[in-house]
Amino acid sequence: MQKVVSISLNGNSYQLEEPGYEQLRDYLDRAEARLKDSPDRAEVMADLEQAIGEKCRATLTPHKTVVSSIEVERIIVEMGPVESPDAQAGNATDTGAPGTGSAYAGYRPRKRLFKIREGEMFTGVCNGIAAYINVDVTWVRIAVALLTVFSWGGLIFVYLALAFIIPYAETAEDRAAAFGMPFNTEELISRAKKNFEEFGQQYRWRREWRRQQRHWNRQFRHMNEQLRVATANAGPVMSQSARALGGIFVVIAALAGAVIAVALILAIFSLVVQHTVFGWSLPQGMPLWVGILLLVMIYIAVSTPLRMVRQGGAGPVGYHPGWGALHGVLWLGFMVLMFWLAYTFFPGVRELVDQLMWAGNLVADTVSETIV
Amino acid sequence: MDLNEKLAPIRKGLLEFVILKIVAGDKVYVADMLKLLGPTEFATQEGTLYPLLSKLRREELVDYEWQESEAGPPRKYYKLTPKGRTQLSTLNEYWKNLNRTLADFGN
Numbered sequence: 001m002q003k004v005v006s007i008s009l010n011g012n013s014y015q016l017e018e019p020g021y022e023q024l025r026d027y028l029d030r031a032e033a034r035l036k037d038s039p040d041r042a043e044v045m046a047d048l049e050q051a052i053g054e055k056c057r058a059t060l061t062p063h064k065t066v067v068s069s070i071e072v073e074r075i076i077v078e079m080g081p082v083e084s085p086d087a088q089a090g091n092a093t094d095t096g097a098p099g100t101g102s103a104y105a106g107y108r109p110r111k112r113l114f115k116i117r118e119g120e121m122f123t124g125v126c127n128g129i130a131a132y133i134n135v136d137v138t139w140v141r142i143a144v145a146l147l148t149v150f151s152w153g154g155l156i157f158v159y160l161a162l163a164f165i166i167p168y169a170e171t172a173e174d175r176a177a178a179f180g181m182p183f184n185t186e187e188l189i190s191r192a193k194k195n196f197e198e199f200g201q202q203y204r205w206r207r208e209w210r211r212q213q214r215h216w217n218r219q220f221r222h223m224n225e226q227l228r229v230a231t232a233n234a235g236p237v238m239s240q241s242a243r244a245l246g247g248i249f250v251v252i253a254a255l256a257g258a259v260i261a262v263a264l265i266l267a268i269f270s271l272v273v274q275h276t277v278f279g280w281s282l283p284q285g286m287p288l289w290v291g292i293l294l295l296v297m298i299y300i301a302v303s304t305p306l307r308m309v310r311q312g313g314a315g316p317v318g319y320h321p322g323w324g325a326l327h328g329v330l331w332l333g334f335m336v337l338m339f340w341l342a343y344t345f346f347p348g349v350r351e352l353v354d355q356l357m358w359a360g361n362l363v364a365d366t367v368s369e370t371i372v
Numbered sequence: 373m374d375l376n377e378k379l380a381p382i383r384k385g386l387l388e389f390v391i392l393k394i395v396a397g398d399k400v401y402v403a404d405m406l407k408l409l410g411p412t413e414f415a416t417q418e419g420t421l422y423p424l425l426s427k428l429r430r431e432e433l434v435d436y437e438w439q440e441s442e443a444g445p446p447r448k449y450y451k452l453t454p455k456g457r458t459q460l461s462t463l464n465e466y467w468k469n470l471n472r473t474l475a476d477f478g479n
Contacts, residue, residue: 012445031419040426047422050445051402057444080417085388085427 020072
């Protein structure tokens, strides 16, 4: 028994055995990829679909309504590999085997960063990076987990940015190339926008968001755990004077952290409103959000050592709830700001704001619950 | 390098010329073009022919019209445009000169 798939070829419906359908989809995907630079792409694709449709119809009789996989295979062989006449210069032979086509000659061997769904844990970013740098995904996950802890969760933003920027490997082509091509800025920005809009529009986002929350909750719990361990280890080995010094460091680090956080918020505001940060304006052609992302990254880089000092010194003086609360408030403000930026720059986000506010409260609860 | 590999680019380059010659006669459907080309050195497939015809149409050398078929959706029948006819006679001329040049070299 074979599963049958109903398809539409240029407006007419046909029933194909499932393996045949897979093959045909592969063929058409490949054809589309080869024609991607051709101005006639849509027309040629319609022509090809119609030609395939006619060949399918020829195999059917009143008592045979399904095109078999073997027939599909024969049809694909008859159709032959699709070549774009605009891209044929200098390359004469084309055997039709995947990877030898003239249109592939330029980009095939290049690696390309994709998110990979197979075996993903969250969005497939780690999986894609692992494929890209050719190491086991476990190492990437460990690295991400460690960096997340050391950056006090700051890496989450980098991760989210990557999740929006990197496309999924949807086709066999993509998966084959899940190993290639450097990004250019324009492509990167348009893809991030597109992905974000899709993310906002699809019903799926609710589920994603809940997963996100669970992820964050886990992260917070995890960080807290780390903090306790560090505190317990640091305490007993410190001398009296070191404890006093540690206490001073906590105060200084927390103050400096707060100042930096406020500076970040002010810098982002001035970037949004006046397009300059302390007299420094964005380089020509750099979009605003890239500038903001840069600021956030600088913030993370500068604030990480301070946090580590604070973490190291937290034990001796006891963990005062006030500092945790202050940190929580700053952290929350930062989050709200991110949401506000998203609200301003991505129209799809508008409807989500209510839920974001609700999530913000949840994060605040989590912060005070786990830290206090 | 085997001989066929040397000849393939020549055939490929001439395919466009051959297509213009075919559509210069009556209006033709792609399946009929393939049948005509099948027994010749220029045997080709839909995967090559459709993109080539779309390119020729973009260059305004050929055009098509829709015609009802007895079974299934209407089909595209291709024909030569006046511009295509001019180019075809230029190509014919060029081909003759090429033959003459080759003959002049002898052997």
